[in-house]
Amino acid sequence: MNIRIGQGVDFHQLVTGRDLWLGGVLIPHTKGALGHSDADVLLHAICDALLGAAALGDIGKHFPDTSAEFKGIDSKILLKRTAELISAKGYRVGNVDATLCLEAPKIKPYVQQMQQTIAAILNITIDDVSIKATTTEKLGFVGREEGVVAYAVALIQTV
Template sequence: MKIRVGYGYDVHRLAENRDLWLGGIRIDHSKGLLGHSDADVLLHAICDALLGAANLRDIGFHFPDTASEYKDVDSKLLLKRTLEVISAKGYRVGNIDATVCAERPKINPHIPAMQKVIADILEIDIDDISIKATTSEKMGFVGREEGFAAYAVALIEKE
């Protein structure tokens, strides 16, 4: 068996009049993340980690923000298509370890729902999806509540 590891990172700015989508679920908050798609920073980081592990470039290469078909797209669809791309190369997902960095709202109460959504899309056990939440202690753009950041590591396997 061949195993590979990939790393993903994404950031999105917070904006008024946007829904907050994170880990494939809508979270009630006064602002949402701004982007060409629904700006789900966590799913984007996971996509990049999976694509990187399979040596398939990055999310912007596969789903460019210049393509109208991805305008306001649900990032769950991007994650599903990412799975299809790595599967076509013979890989399956082993596990995901991710961290969301945000000052508000509290992310921890939403983690079980995010794990379920992601596990279902990636066709793996919920126990293979680790999501952690942290703040940046009021430092930087996250600390000033200007945006969110997410980091992800993915392990993929090929028989």
């Protein structure tokens, strides 16, 4: 069995007037992430981790922010397409471990829904999706609530 790992990271500015999508779940908040798509940093980091594990480049290669096709797109679609790319290369997802960095809002009430959403898209169990969150103790752009960051690690294995 061939096992590979990949890591991904994504950053987005937080602004008023946008929805906050994290892990495919709409989170009530006064600010949302700014981006070409729905700006779901968690799903974007997971996409990059999966693509990196399969040596397929990054999210910008497959879903460029210069393309009208991806303007405002639901990042769950990007994750689904990423899973299809992984599958076409002969791999399946083993597990995903991700961390969100943001001061507010608290995401604990939404973690299980995020896990369910991601697991369903990747055709894995909820136990194969770990989502954690941390603050930066008011330090930097995350601490000032100007942005959000997500990190992800993914394991893929041959089918």
